[in-house]
Amino acid sequence: MNISELTKRAIQKISKQGEAITPLLFFDTFCREARIHKVSVEDCELIKNYIEKLDPEFRKEAQRHNIRNIREFLSYLTSSLNRLNQNHLAKRHNSLLSLVNKIIDAVSLIDNRELEHLTGRTNALLNRSHTAENLDEMAREWSRFAFEYKRDKNREKLSKFVPIEPQDDLDSLIDKIIPLLEREKDLRDTTKLVDLVMKSAVPSLVSFDDREFKNLQKELQEEPDKIYQPETQEKIDRFHDRRIELDRREEEIAINEAKQAIDSFVDEV
Structure with a gap:
Protein backbone atom coordinates (compact mmCIF):
# COMPACT_ATOMS: atom_id res chain seq x y z
CA MET A 1 0.00 0.00 0.00
CA ASN A 2 1.33 3.42 -0.99
CA ILE A 3 0.78 6.97 0.27
CA SER A 4 -2.07 7.67 -2.18
CA GLU A 5 -3.99 4.62 -1.07
CA LEU A 6 -3.47 5.52 2.59
CA THR A 7 -4.72 9.03 1.89
CA LYS A 8 -7.85 7.68 0.20
CA ARG A 9 -8.54 5.26 3.07
CA ALA A 10 -8.10 8.02 5.65
CA ILE A 11 -10.54 10.34 3.84
CA GLN A 12 -13.07 7.52 3.42
CA LYS A 13 -12.86 6.61 7.10
CA ILE A 14 -13.39 10.20 8.26
CA SER A 15 -16.31 10.66 5.85
CA LYS A 16 -17.87 7.42 7.00
CA GLN A 17 -17.74 8.67 10.59
CA GLY A 18 -19.58 11.83 9.49
CA GLU A 19 -16.84 14.16 10.70
CA ALA A 20 -15.38 17.22 8.99
CA ILE A 21 -11.96 16.63 7.48
CA THR A 22 -9.58 18.86 9.43
CA PRO A 23 -5.78 18.79 9.10
CA LEU A 24 -5.35 17.43 12.62
CA LEU A 25 -8.01 14.74 12.24
CA PHE A 26 -6.67 13.75 8.83
CA PHE A 27 -3.12 13.49 10.19
CA ASP A 28 -4.16 11.26 13.09
CA THR A 29 -6.37 9.05 10.89
CA PHE A 30 -3.75 8.79 8.15
CA CYS A 31 -1.01 7.76 10.58
CA ARG A 32 -3.29 5.27 12.29
CA GLU A 33 -4.00 3.63 8.93
CA ALA A 34 -0.28 3.61 8.17
CA ARG A 35 0.42 1.76 11.42
CA ILE A 36 -2.38 -0.71 10.74
CA HIS A 37 -0.98 -1.52 7.31
CA LYS A 38 2.62 -1.34 8.55
CA VAL A 39 3.61 1.42 6.17
CA SER A 40 6.50 3.61 7.31
CA VAL A 41 5.76 7.31 6.85
CA GLU A 42 8.31 9.80 8.13
CA ASP A 43 5.75 12.45 9.10
CA CYS A 44 3.96 9.94 11.29
CA GLU A 45 7.09 9.65 13.41
CA LEU A 46 6.85 13.33 14.45
CA ILE A 47 5.36 12.57 17.86
CA LYS A 48 7.94 9.89 18.59
CA ASN A 49 10.77 12.16 17.45
CA TYR A 50 9.58 15.06 19.59
CA ILE A 51 9.21 12.80 22.61
CA GLU A 52 12.81 11.67 22.13
CA LYS A 53 13.92 15.32 22.35
CA LEU A 54 12.30 15.83 25.76
CA ASP A 55 14.19 15.94 29.05
CA PRO A 56 14.81 12.35 30.30
CA GLU A 57 12.25 12.65 33.09
CA PHE A 58 9.58 14.08 30.77
CA ARG A 59 10.45 11.51 28.10
CA LYS A 60 10.01 8.67 30.56
CA GLU A 61 6.68 10.09 31.71
CA ALA A 62 5.45 10.62 28.13
CA GLN A 63 6.34 7.04 27.21
CA ARG A 64 4.31 5.78 30.16
CA HIS A 65 1.26 7.64 28.81
CA ASN A 66 1.45 5.71 25.52
CA ILE A 67 0.72 8.83 23.44
CA ARG A 68 -0.81 7.82 20.09
CA ASN A 69 -1.72 11.04 18.31
CA ILE A 70 -1.12 14.79 18.20
CA ARG A 71 -4.12 15.54 20.41
CA GLU A 72 -2.78 13.32 23.18
CA PHE A 73 0.70 14.76 22.74
CA LEU A 74 -0.55 18.35 23.01
CA SER A 75 -2.72 17.39 25.98
CA TYR A 76 0.32 15.91 27.71
CA LEU A 77 2.43 19.01 27.02
CA THR A 78 -0.31 21.32 28.32
CA SER A 79 -0.65 19.30 31.51
CA SER A 80 3.11 19.22 32.06
CA LEU A 81 3.47 22.96 31.49
CA ASN A 82 0.70 23.67 33.95
CA ARG A 83 2.47 21.57 36.55
CA LEU A 84 5.60 23.60 35.96
CA ASN A 85 3.99 26.81 37.16
CA GLN A 86 6.93 28.75 38.58
CA ASN A 87 5.11 30.09 41.63
CA HIS A 88 4.02 26.60 42.54
CA LEU A 89 7.54 25.24 42.11
CA ALA A 90 9.08 28.05 44.13
CA LYS A 91 6.63 27.51 46.97
CA ARG A 92 7.18 23.76 46.91
CA HIS A 93 10.96 24.24 46.83
CA ASN A 94 10.86 26.57 49.83
CA SER A 95 8.64 24.16 51.74
CA LEU A 96 10.98 21.25 51.02
CA LEU A 97 13.99 23.33 52.05
CA SER A 98 12.30 24.32 55.29
CA LEU A 99 11.39 20.69 55.98
CA VAL A 100 14.97 19.51 55.39
CA ASN A 101 16.33 22.24 57.67
CA LYS A 102 13.94 21.19 60.44
CA ILE A 103 15.02 17.57 60.03
CA ILE A 104 18.68 18.61 60.19
CA ASP A 105 18.02 20.62 63.36
CA ALA A 106 16.39 17.58 64.96
CA VAL A 107 19.11 15.15 63.83
CA SER A 108 21.86 17.46 65.11
CA LEU A 109 20.56 16.91 68.66
CA ILE A 110 21.68 13.26 68.55
CA ASP A 111 24.98 12.73 70.37
CA ASN A 112 27.17 11.51 67.53
CA ARG A 113 30.23 13.48 66.45
CA GLU A 114 30.22 12.32 62.82
CA LEU A 115 26.50 12.98 62.55
CA GLU A 116 27.01 16.44 64.02
CA HIS A 117 29.65 17.27 61.39
CA LEU A 118 27.50 15.87 58.58
CA THR A 119 24.42 17.87 59.56
CA GLY A 120 26.58 20.99 59.88
CA ARG A 121 27.97 20.59 56.37
CA THR A 122 24.52 19.83 54.97
CA ASN A 123 23.02 22.90 56.60
CA ALA A 124 25.84 25.07 55.27
CA LEU A 125 25.29 23.69 51.76
CA LEU A 126 21.55 24.37 51.82
CA ASN A 127 22.07 27.93 53.01
CA ARG A 128 24.35 28.88 50.14
CA SER A 129 24.20 28.60 46.38
CA HIS A 130 24.26 24.92 45.43
CA THR A 131 23.96 22.73 42.37
CA ALA A 132 22.41 19.35 41.72
CA GLU A 133 25.92 17.89 41.81
CA ASN A 134 26.54 19.37 45.28
CA LEU A 135 23.29 17.91 46.56
CA ASP A 136 24.01 14.50 45.01
CA GLU A 137 27.44 14.43 46.64
CA MET A 138 25.95 15.30 50.02
CA ALA A 139 23.32 12.59 49.54
CA ARG A 140 26.13 10.08 48.96
CA GLU A 141 27.75 11.15 52.23
CA TRP A 142 24.50 10.50 54.07
CA SER A 143 24.23 7.10 52.39
CA ARG A 144 27.78 6.28 53.45
CA PHE A 145 27.04 7.29 57.05
CA ALA A 146 23.90 5.15 57.12
CA PHE A 147 25.80 2.19 55.64
CA GLU A 148 28.73 2.43 58.07
CA TYR A 149 26.77 3.28 61.22
CA LYS A 150 27.27 0.42 63.67
CA ARG A 151 23.82 0.44 65.22
CA ASP A 152 23.51 -3.33 65.58
CA LYS A 153 27.05 -3.67 66.92
CA ASN A 154 26.46 -0.96 69.54
CA ARG A 155 23.22 -2.60 70.62
CA GLU A 156 24.99 -5.95 70.82
CA LYS A 157 27.61 -4.46 73.17
CA LEU A 158 24.94 -3.00 75.43
CA SER A 159 22.93 -6.23 75.43
CA LYS A 160 25.60 -7.75 77.70
CA PHE A 161 24.47 -5.39 80.45
CA VAL A 162 20.80 -4.65 79.79
CA PRO A 163 18.02 -6.45 77.90
CA ILE A 164 17.44 -4.70 74.57
CA GLU A 165 14.20 -4.94 72.63
CA PRO A 166 13.85 -4.16 68.89
CA GLN A 167 11.66 -1.15 69.70
CA ASP A 168 14.20 0.39 72.10
CA ASP A 169 15.57 3.77 71.07
CA LEU A 170 18.34 5.88 72.58
CA ASP A 171 16.12 7.33 75.30
CA SER A 172 14.80 3.95 76.42
CA LEU A 173 18.32 2.50 76.45
CA ILE A 174 19.52 5.36 78.66
CA ASP A 175 16.60 4.73 81.01
CA LYS A 176 17.75 1.12 81.32
CA ILE A 177 21.43 1.97 81.84
CA ILE A 178 21.01 4.70 84.48
CA PRO A 179 19.75 2.33 87.23
CA LEU A 180 22.81 0.13 86.65
CA LEU A 181 25.13 3.09 87.05
CA GLU A 182 23.32 4.22 90.17
CA ARG A 183 23.66 0.77 91.72
CA GLU A 184 27.33 0.70 90.78
CA LYS A 185 27.82 4.08 92.41
CA ASP A 186 26.13 2.92 95.60
CA LEU A 187 28.22 -0.23 95.68
CA ARG A 188 31.58 1.41 95.38
Whole structure:
Protein backbone atom coordinates (compact mmCIF):
# COMPACT_ATOMS: atom_id res chain seq x y z
CA MET A 1 0.00 0.00 0.00
CA ASN A 2 1.33 3.42 -0.99
CA ILE A 3 0.78 6.97 0.27
CA SER A 4 -2.07 7.67 -2.18
CA GLU A 5 -3.99 4.62 -1.07
CA LEU A 6 -3.47 5.52 2.59
CA THR A 7 -4.72 9.03 1.89
CA LYS A 8 -7.85 7.68 0.20
CA ARG A 9 -8.54 5.26 3.07
CA ALA A 10 -8.10 8.02 5.65
CA ILE A 11 -10.54 10.34 3.84
CA GLN A 12 -13.07 7.52 3.42
CA LYS A 13 -12.86 6.61 7.10
CA ILE A 14 -13.39 10.20 8.26
CA SER A 15 -16.31 10.66 5.85
CA LYS A 16 -17.87 7.42 7.00
CA GLN A 17 -17.74 8.67 10.59
CA GLY A 18 -19.58 11.83 9.49
CA GLU A 19 -16.84 14.16 10.70
CA ALA A 20 -15.38 17.22 8.99
CA ILE A 21 -11.96 16.63 7.48
CA THR A 22 -9.58 18.86 9.43
CA PRO A 23 -5.78 18.79 9.10
CA LEU A 24 -5.35 17.43 12.62
CA LEU A 25 -8.01 14.74 12.24
CA PHE A 26 -6.67 13.75 8.83
CA PHE A 27 -3.12 13.49 10.19
CA ASP A 28 -4.16 11.26 13.09
CA THR A 29 -6.37 9.05 10.89
CA PHE A 30 -3.75 8.79 8.15
CA CYS A 31 -1.01 7.76 10.58
CA ARG A 32 -3.29 5.27 12.29
CA GLU A 33 -4.00 3.63 8.93
CA ALA A 34 -0.28 3.61 8.17
CA ARG A 35 0.42 1.76 11.42
CA ILE A 36 -2.38 -0.71 10.74
CA HIS A 37 -0.98 -1.52 7.31
CA LYS A 38 2.62 -1.34 8.55
CA VAL A 39 3.61 1.42 6.17
CA SER A 40 6.50 3.61 7.31
CA VAL A 41 5.76 7.31 6.85
CA GLU A 42 8.31 9.80 8.13
CA ASP A 43 5.75 12.45 9.10
CA CYS A 44 3.96 9.94 11.29
CA GLU A 45 7.09 9.65 13.41
CA LEU A 46 6.85 13.33 14.45
CA ILE A 47 5.36 12.57 17.86
CA LYS A 48 7.94 9.89 18.59
CA ASN A 49 10.77 12.16 17.45
CA TYR A 50 9.58 15.06 19.59
CA ILE A 51 9.21 12.80 22.61
CA GLU A 52 12.81 11.67 22.13
CA LYS A 53 13.92 15.32 22.35
CA LEU A 54 12.30 15.83 25.76
CA ASP A 55 14.19 15.94 29.05
CA PRO A 56 14.81 12.35 30.30
CA GLU A 57 12.25 12.65 33.09
CA PHE A 58 9.58 14.08 30.77
CA ARG A 59 10.45 11.51 28.10
CA LYS A 60 10.01 8.67 30.56
CA GLU A 61 6.68 10.09 31.71
CA ALA A 62 5.45 10.62 28.13
CA GLN A 63 6.34 7.04 27.21
CA ARG A 64 4.31 5.78 30.16
CA HIS A 65 1.26 7.64 28.81
CA ASN A 66 1.45 5.71 25.52
CA ILE A 67 0.72 8.83 23.44
CA ARG A 68 -0.81 7.82 20.09
CA ASN A 69 -1.72 11.04 18.31
CA ILE A 70 -1.12 14.79 18.20
CA ARG A 71 -4.12 15.54 20.41
CA GLU A 72 -2.78 13.32 23.18
CA PHE A 73 0.70 14.76 22.74
CA LEU A 74 -0.55 18.35 23.01
CA SER A 75 -2.72 17.39 25.98
CA TYR A 76 0.32 15.91 27.71
CA LEU A 77 2.43 19.01 27.02
CA THR A 78 -0.31 21.32 28.32
CA SER A 79 -0.65 19.30 31.51
CA SER A 80 3.11 19.22 32.06
CA LEU A 81 3.47 22.96 31.49
CA ASN A 82 0.70 23.67 33.95
CA ARG A 83 2.47 21.57 36.55
CA LEU A 84 5.60 23.60 35.96
CA ASN A 85 3.99 26.81 37.16
CA GLN A 86 6.93 28.75 38.58
CA ASN A 87 5.11 30.09 41.63
CA HIS A 88 4.02 26.60 42.54
CA LEU A 89 7.54 25.24 42.11
CA ALA A 90 9.08 28.05 44.13
CA LYS A 91 6.63 27.51 46.97
CA ARG A 92 7.18 23.76 46.91
CA HIS A 93 10.96 24.24 46.83
CA ASN A 94 10.86 26.57 49.83
CA SER A 95 8.64 24.16 51.74
CA LEU A 96 10.98 21.25 51.02
CA LEU A 97 13.99 23.33 52.05
CA SER A 98 12.30 24.32 55.29
CA LEU A 99 11.39 20.69 55.98
CA VAL A 100 14.97 19.51 55.39
CA ASN A 101 16.33 22.24 57.67
CA LYS A 102 13.94 21.19 60.44
CA ILE A 103 15.02 17.57 60.03
CA ILE A 104 18.68 18.61 60.19
CA ASP A 105 18.02 20.62 63.36
CA ALA A 106 16.39 17.58 64.96
CA VAL A 107 19.11 15.15 63.83
CA SER A 108 21.86 17.46 65.11
CA LEU A 109 20.56 16.91 68.66
CA ILE A 110 21.68 13.26 68.55
CA ASP A 111 24.98 12.73 70.37
CA ASN A 112 27.17 11.51 67.53
CA ARG A 113 30.23 13.48 66.45
CA GLU A 114 30.22 12.32 62.82
CA LEU A 115 26.50 12.98 62.55
CA GLU A 116 27.01 16.44 64.02
CA HIS A 117 29.65 17.27 61.39
CA LEU A 118 27.50 15.87 58.58
CA THR A 119 24.42 17.87 59.56
CA GLY A 120 26.58 20.99 59.88
CA ARG A 121 27.97 20.59 56.37
CA THR A 122 24.52 19.83 54.97
CA ASN A 123 23.02 22.90 56.60
CA ALA A 124 25.84 25.07 55.27
CA LEU A 125 25.29 23.69 51.76
CA LEU A 126 21.55 24.37 51.82
CA ASN A 127 22.07 27.93 53.01
CA ARG A 128 24.35 28.88 50.14
CA SER A 129 24.20 28.60 46.38
CA HIS A 130 24.26 24.92 45.43
CA THR A 131 23.96 22.73 42.37
CA ALA A 132 22.41 19.35 41.72
CA GLU A 133 25.92 17.89 41.81
CA ASN A 134 26.54 19.37 45.28
CA LEU A 135 23.29 17.91 46.56
CA ASP A 136 24.01 14.50 45.01
CA GLU A 137 27.44 14.43 46.64
CA MET A 138 25.95 15.30 50.02
CA ALA A 139 23.32 12.59 49.54
CA ARG A 140 26.13 10.08 48.96
CA GLU A 141 27.75 11.15 52.23
CA TRP A 142 24.50 10.50 54.07
CA SER A 143 24.23 7.10 52.39
CA ARG A 144 27.78 6.28 53.45
CA PHE A 145 27.04 7.29 57.05
CA ALA A 146 23.90 5.15 57.12
CA PHE A 147 25.80 2.19 55.64
CA GLU A 148 28.73 2.43 58.07
CA TYR A 149 26.77 3.28 61.22
CA LYS A 150 27.27 0.42 63.67
CA ARG A 151 23.82 0.44 65.22
CA ASP A 152 23.51 -3.33 65.58
CA LYS A 153 27.05 -3.67 66.92
CA ASN A 154 26.46 -0.96 69.54
CA ARG A 155 23.22 -2.60 70.62
CA GLU A 156 24.99 -5.95 70.82
CA LYS A 157 27.61 -4.46 73.17
CA LEU A 158 24.94 -3.00 75.43
CA SER A 159 22.93 -6.23 75.43
CA LYS A 160 25.60 -7.75 77.70
CA PHE A 161 24.47 -5.39 80.45
CA VAL A 162 20.80 -4.65 79.79
CA PRO A 163 18.02 -6.45 77.90
CA ILE A 164 17.44 -4.70 74.57
CA GLU A 165 14.20 -4.94 72.63
CA PRO A 166 13.85 -4.16 68.89
CA GLN A 167 11.66 -1.15 69.70
CA ASP A 168 14.20 0.39 72.10
CA ASP A 169 15.57 3.77 71.07
CA LEU A 170 18.34 5.88 72.58
CA ASP A 171 16.12 7.33 75.30
CA SER A 172 14.80 3.95 76.42
CA LEU A 173 18.32 2.50 76.45
CA ILE A 174 19.52 5.36 78.66
CA ASP A 175 16.60 4.73 81.01
CA LYS A 176 17.75 1.12 81.32
CA ILE A 177 21.43 1.97 81.84
CA ILE A 178 21.01 4.70 84.48
CA PRO A 179 19.75 2.33 87.23
CA LEU A 180 22.81 0.13 86.65
CA LEU A 181 25.13 3.09 87.05
CA GLU A 182 23.32 4.22 90.17
CA ARG A 183 23.66 0.77 91.72
CA GLU A 184 27.33 0.70 90.78
CA LYS A 185 27.82 4.08 92.41
CA ASP A 186 26.13 2.92 95.60
CA LEU A 187 28.22 -0.23 95.68
CA ARG A 188 31.58 1.41 95.38
CA ASP A 189 30.90 4.41 97.74
CA THR A 190 34.05 6.17 96.65
CA THR A 191 34.22 8.57 99.59
CA LYS A 192 34.59 5.73 102.09
CA LEU A 193 37.10 4.03 99.84
CA VAL A 194 39.23 7.19 99.71
CA ASP A 195 39.17 7.48 103.49
CA LEU A 196 40.26 3.87 104.00
CA VAL A 197 42.99 3.98 101.37
CA MET A 198 44.49 7.23 102.62
CA LYS A 199 44.44 6.05 106.24
CA SER A 200 46.25 2.89 105.23
CA ALA A 201 49.03 5.03 103.73
CA VAL A 202 49.77 6.80 107.05
CA PRO A 203 52.66 5.31 109.09
CA SER A 204 51.45 3.75 112.35
CA LEU A 205 54.69 3.96 114.33
CA VAL A 206 55.84 7.52 113.61
CA SER A 207 54.23 10.90 113.33
CA PHE A 208 53.61 11.84 109.72
CA ASP A 209 53.32 15.38 108.40
CA ASP A 210 53.78 15.42 104.63
CA ARG A 211 52.53 18.34 102.51
CA GLU A 212 52.22 16.30 99.31
CA PHE A 213 50.17 13.68 101.16
CA LYS A 214 47.87 16.33 102.63
CA ASN A 215 47.38 17.95 99.23
CA LEU A 216 46.43 14.62 97.69
CA GLN A 217 44.09 13.85 100.59
CA LYS A 218 42.36 17.20 100.18
CA GLU A 219 42.10 16.74 96.42
CA LEU A 220 40.47 13.32 96.82
CA GLN A 221 38.05 14.62 99.43
CA GLU A 222 36.86 17.19 96.90
CA GLU A 223 36.88 14.80 93.92
CA PRO A 224 36.74 11.19 95.20
CA ASP A 225 36.48 9.64 91.73
CA LYS A 226 40.06 10.72 91.01
CA ILE A 227 41.14 7.71 93.01
CA TYR A 228 40.42 5.60 89.92
CA GLN A 229 42.91 7.54 87.83
CA PRO A 230 46.22 5.71 87.20
CA GLU A 231 48.25 8.80 88.12
CA THR A 232 46.54 9.08 91.50
CA GLN A 233 46.94 5.38 92.18
CA GLU A 234 50.68 5.63 91.48
CA LYS A 235 50.97 8.42 94.07
CA ILE A 236 49.10 6.35 96.65
CA ASP A 237 51.36 3.36 95.93
CA ARG A 238 54.39 5.54 96.66
CA PHE A 239 52.88 6.68 99.97
CA HIS A 240 52.23 3.05 100.92
CA ASP A 241 55.83 2.15 100.12
CA ARG A 242 57.01 5.10 102.20
CA ARG A 243 54.76 4.07 105.11
CA ILE A 244 56.22 0.56 105.06
CA GLU A 245 59.75 1.94 105.00
CA LEU A 246 59.13 4.46 107.83
CA ASP A 247 57.42 1.86 110.00
CA ARG A 248 60.23 -0.61 109.33
CA ARG A 249 62.86 1.92 110.39
CA GLU A 250 60.91 2.90 113.49
CA GLU A 251 60.47 -0.75 114.35
CA GLU A 252 64.22 -1.35 114.04
CA ILE A 253 64.92 1.65 116.27
CA ALA A 254 62.43 0.43 118.86
CA ILE A 255 63.91 -3.07 118.81
CA ASN A 256 67.44 -1.71 119.23
CA GLU A 257 66.37 0.53 122.09
CA ALA A 258 64.60 -2.38 123.77
CA LYS A 259 67.66 -4.56 123.32
CA GLN A 260 69.91 -1.90 124.80
CA ALA A 261 67.56 -1.48 127.75
CA ILE A 262 67.55 -5.22 128.38
CA ASP A 263 71.33 -5.42 128.12
CA SER A 264 71.69 -2.52 130.53
CA PHE A 265 69.30 -4.16 132.97
CA VAL A 266 71.19 -7.43 132.80
CA ASP A 267 74.50 -5.68 133.44
CA GLU A 268 73.11 -3.96 136.50
CA VAL A 269 71.78 -7.19 137.89
